[in-house]
Amino acid sequence: MSASRFRYDTSGQWLKGNVHLHTTRSDGGRTPEQAAVMYAAAGHDFLVCTDHGIASNVGGEQAGRPLIWLDGIELDGTDDRGAFYHVIALGRFRDLSPDMELTDAMAAVRDQNGLLFLAHPHWCGNTMDDALRHRFDGVEAYNHVCRWLNGKSDSFAHWDRMLEERPNTLGLAVDDAHLKPQHPGWNGGWIVVNVQQRTSAAIYDAIRHGNFYSSCGPEFHDIELRRGHVAVRTSPVSFIRLVGPRTHGARIGSFQGETYTEAEFAIPDEWATVRVEIEDRYCRRAWTNPLFIQPTPLLPQDR
Numbered sequence: 001m002s003a004s005r006f007r008y009d010t011s012g013q014w015l016k017g018n019v020h021l022h023t024t025r026s027d028g029g030r031t032p033e034q035a036a037v038m039y040a041a042a043g044h045d046f047l048v049c050t051d052h053g054i055a056s057n058v059g060g061e062q063a064g065r066p067l068i069w070l071d072g073i074e075l076d077g078t079d080d081r082g083a084f085y086h087v088i089a090l091g092r093f094r095d096l097s098p099d100m101e102l103t104d105a106m107a108a109v110r111d112q113n114g115l116l117f118l119a120h121p122h123w124c125g126n127t128m129d130d131a132l133r134h135r136f137d138g139v140e141a142y143n144h145v146c147r148w149l150n151g152k153s154d155s156f157a158h159w160d161r162m163l164e165e166r167p168n169t170l171g172l173a174v175d176d177a178h179l180k181p182q183h184p185g186w187n188g189g190w191i192v193v194n195v196q197q198r199t200s201a202a203i204y205d206a207i208r209h210g211n212f213y214s215s216c217g218p219e220f221h222d223i224e225l226r227r228g229h230v231a232v233r234t235s236p237v238s239f240i241r242l243v244g245p246r247t248h249g250a251r252i253g254s255f256q257g258e259t260y261t262e263a264e265f266a267i268p269d270e271w272a273t274v275r276v277e278i279e280d281r282y283c284r285r286a287w288t289n290p291l292f293i294q295p296t297p298l299l300p301q302d303r
């Protein structure tokens with residue numbers, strides 16, 4: 001991994017946010033204003049508005065708001081092979097309409113420098129090949145509303161398959177909150193970006209570069225590279241793991257109730273991708289993105 005670059009700079013402030021949220025503009029139960037009050041009270045610093053088929057226009061950090069909004073949209077539809085997708089797009093977009101073909105809408109997002117995240121592939125029934133098409137920037141490794149709906153919340157297997165072919169793929173935890181009685185869950189999956197400034201531009205930049213971790217509970221305090229070792233400090237957890245490709249890994253941990261707040265691991269040169277994952281006593285996990293940014297995809301599959 002000699003040509004790669006360590007991803008993390010955790011010298012700034014940590015900001016918590018949910019990047020998948022529905023409001024009354026589509027099928028959510030709360031207005032953006034109501035959602036912002038709820039999330040700010042739960043310690044969130046930012047939210048991304050991703051209503052179905054409606055590009056939001058709420059971004060910014062205007063005075064008087066309880067948190068910072070970023071713009072987005074959730075797209076859905078089938079591609080030219082008949083595979084059904086939900087896709088989260090981050091950015092402010094023009095000329096997207098609900099009746100567009102999915103592939104046309106994704107192309108428009110790309111043209112406007114937006115980010116595309118494969119949403120809840122386990123819940124959608126996406127195959128591994130589905131996940132490898134369309135050059136997704138990332139995938140929802142955890143989706144909280146899918147846990148509520150039928151338990152199909154975890155898509156780590158899709159993420160790991162994507163990492164084998166596109167080693168910079170980001171892996172997110174999201175609420176996909178709808179904030180209504182039929183879908184009550186929220187504050188169950190989030191990302192925490194590290195930024196030098198508390199602005200929407202800095203948050204968007206941190207997401208684009210993957211300078212964030214994802215969590216369903218535990219916290220990272222520092223993520224550093226020291227002489228070829230990755231060192232982390234965390235909230236008290238039962239396990240700290242170095243996650244490599246396929247069967248590869250290293251760990252400290254306890255099934256007997258001991259807790260840990262720091263660890264340091266050597267990173268084997270031959271691993272093409274590696275991340276750190278922590279797990280607390282309630283089996284809630286948090287995980288980094290791939291620790292190293294590869295200069296180019298290792299393999300040329302843009303299929």
Ligand SMILES: [Zn+2]
Pocket residue numbers: 074086087119120
């Ligand atoms: Zn969806």
Ligand SMILES: [Zn+2]
Pocket residue numbers: 020021022074176
């Ligand atoms: Zn959604």
